[in-house]
Amino acid sequence: LALSAALVLSGCGGARSGDAAGDESFTIKFSHVTTANTPKGKAAEKFKEILEDSSDGRITVEIYPNSELYGDKDELQALQSNSVQMIAPSSSKFTTIAPQLQLLDLPFLFDTSEDIPTLASRDSVIGDVIYENEDLKSKNVQVLGLWDNGLKQLSANTELRTPEDTKGLSFRIQPADVLASQFEAWGGATSTMAFAEVYNGLQQGVIDGQENTYSNIETQKMHTVQKFLTESDHGYIGYVTAINSEFFDSLPEDLQQLVIDAMDEASAYNREVATEVNEEAKQAIIEEGSTEIVTLTEEERQAWKDAVVPSVWEEHKDVLGPEIIDGLLAERD
Ligand code: LMR
Secondary structure, three states, X not given: OHXXXXXXXXXXXXXXXXXXXXXXXXXXXXXXXXXXXXXXXXXXXXXXXXXXXXXXXXXXXXXXXXXXXXXXXXXXXXXXXOOOOEEOOEHHHHOOOOHHHHHHHOOOOOOXXXXXXXXXXXXXXXXXXHHOOHHHHOOOEEEEEEEEEEEOEEEEOOOOOOHHHHOOOEEEEOOOHHHHHHHHHHXXXXXXXXXXXXXXXXXXXXXXXXXXXXXXXXXXXXXXHOOEEEEOOOOEEEEEEEXXXXXXXXXXXXXXXXXXXXXXXXXXXXXXXXXXXXXXXXXXXXHHOOOEEEEOOHHHHHHHHHOOOOXXXXXXXXXXXXXXXXXXXXXXX
């Protein structure tokens, strides 16, 4: 009863247009924080297209991109209260409710984008933490998939070639302790800030730099207020796509299956386009000409890595799972 009340109040479905269960139609409000032309935005559009088509209109997906409905600070709450039915926050945004997801935030977890599908596949140890996460299950959050954005780069108004170059600078981070430790190990200070506020934060000098993927930097125009961008590929931004579990359970079984199938297809599409979207964003930044892209030699990149692996991994072992960390570190030897 509580759920149907919520559905009616938020106008998000449950409207019966006939007696048979098969006539019932539903609306999924899907809120996210990036623009429509990012790896996440494109995958969300694909998900909508597939699901509306396969359900023959029984499910409508309304997408609210670019923090226009809910932003970092309230989207998880909006999902749990069923004000929206789906969100796709980066792993770092789950820190307070499911801290183990910070596994995906570990610096240099993936060396290149090609490592992502294997290391974070559904049947991997990391996949298990994502898909079978008890913290999320107990909070009415059901995980449907993992979407990539890609690997993060560093930006500032001064050249960042060595970890020491971060000293005296303050970097915006997503709300994950692992990310704070990473910058601390390099020598920089950090400040947690919502994604939608980063451009202003940089422009007004509240923060000196930040870390993000090319597509996020370009679509939020961060590069227009950052003179240097170091191609460090030092960390990952990936999205845990989630649906309100009470809402999902309230769907007729055939529609549940269509949601799962549409997510699988949208996830495959996301993997297909993510690298390309980031490459295009990089080219757009280069063409704009206001930001210098700093390419690191192998030795220079190694210095960034040595400063955080394994120290930052070890530091958060208790939260991330001691056995998992030991296993991942052993695989690298
Ligand atoms: C960020 O906050 O920098 C990213 O998580 C935004 C996003 O959703 O890609």
